[in-house]
Amino acid sequence: MSTDLLALSPAAQDLLFREARTANTFSTEPVTDEQMRAVHELIKYGPTAYNQCPLRIVLLRSAEAREKLVDLMDEGNRPKTATAPLTAVLAADFEFQEELPALMPHFPQAKDVYFADRAGREESAYLNAALQCAYFILGVRAAGLAAGPMTGFDVPGVRKEFLDDDHFPLMVVNIGKPGVDPWFPRSPRLAYEDVFTTL
Amino acid sequence: MSTDLLALSPAAQDLLFREARTANTFSTEPVTDEQMRAVHELIKYGPTAYNQCPLRIVLLRSAEAREKLVDLMDEGNRPKTATAPLTAVLAADFEFQEELPALMPHFPQAKDVYFADRAGREESAYLNAALQCAYFILGVRAAGLAAGPMTGFDVPGVRKEFLDDDHFPLMVVNIGKPGVDPWFPRSPRLAYEDVFTTL
Numbered sequence: 001m002s003t004d005l006l007a008l009s010p011a012a013q014d015l016l017f018r019e020a021r022t023a024n025t026f027s028t029e030p031v032t033d034e035q036m037r038a039v040h041e042l043i044k045y046g047p048t049a050y051n052q053c054p055l056r057i058v059l060l061r062s063a064e065a066r067e068k069l070v071d072l073m074d075e076g077n078r079p080k081t082a083t084a085p086l087t088a089v090l091a092a093d094f095e096f097q098e099e100l101p102a103l104m105p106h107f108p109q110a111k112d113v114y115f116a117d118r119a120g121r122e123e124s125a126y127l128n129a130a131l132q133c134a135y136f137i138l139g140v141r142a143a144g145l146a147a148g149p150m151t152g153f154d155v156p157g158v159r160k161e162f163l164d165d166d167h168f169p170l171m172v173v174n175i176g177k178p179g180v181d182p183w184f185p186r187s188p189r190l191a192y193e194d195v196f197t198t199l
Numbered sequence: 200m201s202t203d204l205l206a207l208s209p210a211a212q213d214l215l216f217r218e219a220r221t222a223n224t225f226s227t228e229p230v231t232d233e234q235m236r237a238v239h240e241l242i243k244y245g246p247t248a249y250n251q252c253p254l255r256i257v258l259l260r261s262a263e264a265r266e267k268l269v270d271l272m273d274e275g276n277r278p279k280t281a282t283a284p285l286t287a288v289l290a291a292d293f294e295f296q297e298e299l300p301a302l303m304p305h306f307p308q309a310k311d312v313y314f315a316d317r318a319g320r321e322e323s324a325y326l327n328a329a330l331q332c333a334y335f336i337l338g339v340r341a342a343g344l345a346a347g348p349m350t351g352f353d354v355p356g357v358r359k360e361f362l363d364d365d366h367f368p369l370m371v372v373n374i375g376k377p378g379v380d381p382w383f384p385r386s387p388r389l390a391y392e393d394v395f396t397t398l
Contacts, residue, residue, distance in 0.1 A: 017244040041391075046337075104385060
């Protein structure tokens with residue numbers, strides 16, 4: 001198997017990629033803040049441009065917040081979101097530059113030199129927060145939990161209800177232990193030759 | 200340590216996140232196609248919306264292609280790109296829907312029902328290819344290699360030289376074993392309270 005070449009252990013390969021699946025049902029076992037802290041302590045090291053770390057995460061725990069979110073999800077995503085023990089809204093912070101001097105102490109001018117312009121900031125925050133969304137999905141799996149990432153929701157509605165004009169929701173992620181009949185059979189993937197070209 | 204709560208082994212945590220760093224210098228040890236195949240075999244399982252798998256990767260190996268790329272990088276990124284044993288251009292495929300019937304055999308209509316519109320496809324491909332960029336960075340690390348992701352380059356120039364109107368470059372990644380004095384000291388990260396809010 002070509003993955004024998006990897007330095008990452010087969011158990012870790014399975015946990016993060018090969019046996020991990022997007023869950024559509026969840027058990028009732030709670031997901032704790034301590035588990036979310038552990039995920040953060042790991043994935044905070046994932047690289048972003050200029051160490052901008054633009055991802056912000058809203059955890060929805062109260063019944064009121066959860067009900068509002070369920071109403072804003074596309075119909076096919078409502079039952080799983082209603083029954084997941086924890087759901088997170090993952091958003092890009094378009095004013096991340098305010099934290100940059102602390103995040104990049106060796107070049108505090110980056111805030112003004114590269115990120116004075118809001119449109120440029122939005123583009124950079126969107127891409128780098130998307131990278132961090134992937135780190136988060138893998139971090140949830142690293143915690144032994146299943147993630148259910150979804151982009152099918154009322155984006156302006158979620159933004160208005162849970163965020164503000166400086167934060168843009170990229171995805172909503174259900175989090176928990178898999179429930180009954182939690183996923184479809186694994187779909188095919190592209191072959192190496194369909195993805196990679198060499199020049 | 201709160202990461203003791205994680206199911207992922209400490210060695211894997213170190214390899215992928217905690218001890219892995221963005222490399223700025225590289226040794227001369229080559230990176231083989233077999234290593235890239237192993238990375239693909241692992242990260243191809245990372246989730247994307249509708250299993251769209253929109254990331255396409257151009258590996259630059261020939262001296263001619265590499266010289267052209269170096270000229271298109273921002274000045275600060277040129278020396279490291281010139282000396283990395285392998286450099287990859289990571290791009291979103293805006294016509295990914297052509298592969299969807301094969302990637303989603305249980306719902307082949309998704310191509311027409313959800314992705315008939317080019318503008319919507321571009322948005323979805325951009326976000327999902329960005330997730331796959333993060334999987335790729337971690338996959339390179341899983342192979343025991345260092346990744347040097349960069350967004351500082353002439354985007355239209357790279358697109359014109361190495362891609363086409365249906366493919367958009369999201370980042371360029373240098374790949375190899377770390378060289379002499381390969382990275383800066385680790386920069387600070389945001390605290391849990393600065394990233395997470397609970398409602």
